[in-house]
Amino acid sequence: MIKKNRQPEESGSWMDTYGDMVTLLLCFFVLLYSMSSMDQTKWKKLVQSFNPSALEKLEDQIDEASETAEQQEIQDFDELYLSLKQVVEERGMQDSVEITRGDGFTFISFRDKVFFDGDSSVLRQEGKEVLEQFAASMQQVEPSIKEVQVLGHTSQGDPNRPNNVRNDRMLSAQRAAEVVIYLQSRSAVSPDKLVGTSYGQFRPIAPFDSEEGRARNRRVEILITKNDAVEKSLEEYYDQIYQNYQDALGN
Numbered sequence: 001m002i003k004k005n006r007q008p009e010e011s012g013s014w015m016d017t018y019g020d021m022v023t024l025l026l027c028f029f030v031l032l033y034s035m036s037s038m039d040q041t042k043w044k045k046l047v048q049s050f051n052p053s054a055l056e057k058l059e060d061q062i063d064e065a066s067e068t069a070e071q072q073e074i075q076d077f078d079e080l081y082l083s084l085k086q087v088v089e090e091r092g093m094q095d096s097v098e099i100t101r102g103d104g105f106t107f108i109s110f111r112d113k114v115f116f117d118g119d120s121s122v123l124r125q126e127g128k129e130v131l132e133q134f135a136a137s138m139q140q141v142e143p144s145i146k147e148v149q150v151l152g153h154t155s156q157g158d159p160n161r162p163n164n165v166r167n168d169r170m171l172s173a174q175r176a177a178e179v180v181i182y183l184q185s186r187s188a189v190s191p192d193k194l195v196g197t198s199y200g201q202f203r204p205i206a207p208f209d210s211e212e213g214r215a216r217n218r219r220v221e222i223l224i225t226k227n228d229a230v231e232k233s234l235e236e237y238y239d240q241i242y243q244n245y246q247d248a249l250g251n
Helices: 014-036 040-050 052-090 125-140 165-185 211-217 234-241 245-249
Strands: 097-102 105-111 145-153 194-200 219-226
Touching (some): 105 125, 165 194
Parallel strands (some): 145 194
16 A cells, blocks of 8 residues: 655744744834833823823823922922021011012012111121021022012112212112122022112112111112013012002102
8 A cells, every 4th residue: 555645734834923923022112112202292192092092081190290390389489488588587687678479479678787787788797697598498499480680779868969870879789799699609599590780779668858768768679580470560569569669759
């Protein structure tokens, strides 16, 4: 009897299995590569491709995270006011330092001789100590601060005669500059956020005809504004801070 050669049974080529595995690995590495430079748009598309119903949930989570970050920034800026106020109270300076906060700003007014002696632009030791503590508080919330304006003011010595223009402007400018320099030396905020302005005797908050009024006008102010806050003129800030500002100007 002639025996026929039996052919081996076909159980599938191992090359097909190997090819499928290589294809899957390639897809896997392409996916990893795409995720390595993932942004919010790519992530949404990826989620939608796997589970369209999950996209809406993902967007809600992103919105909640953004809202939480925004609330934290606002909270940090509000904490600056509380921190500065605590410094003033601990040092017992409520009569010489006034702190006010409003929508998107914190305003500090240092009256009379907190920083400087009469006709001097040399920072007093007490002033340095206060600025040291204020700078530390600002540094903690620096990312939420848009700008720190230091406003230098003098007072009209004689109610009936304006000050010498050069001396008046130079003194207020030097005082503002000294405060700015000290804050910058303590890294309170980024240098580009610090601004010094000289107003001389021309932004009074009280009449010049009394010693008390002249003392109030002799001051240094610091205006700290928050990121994304609506910009206002100095008069708008003053109207909120000094109730008798228009009366002082004779309006």
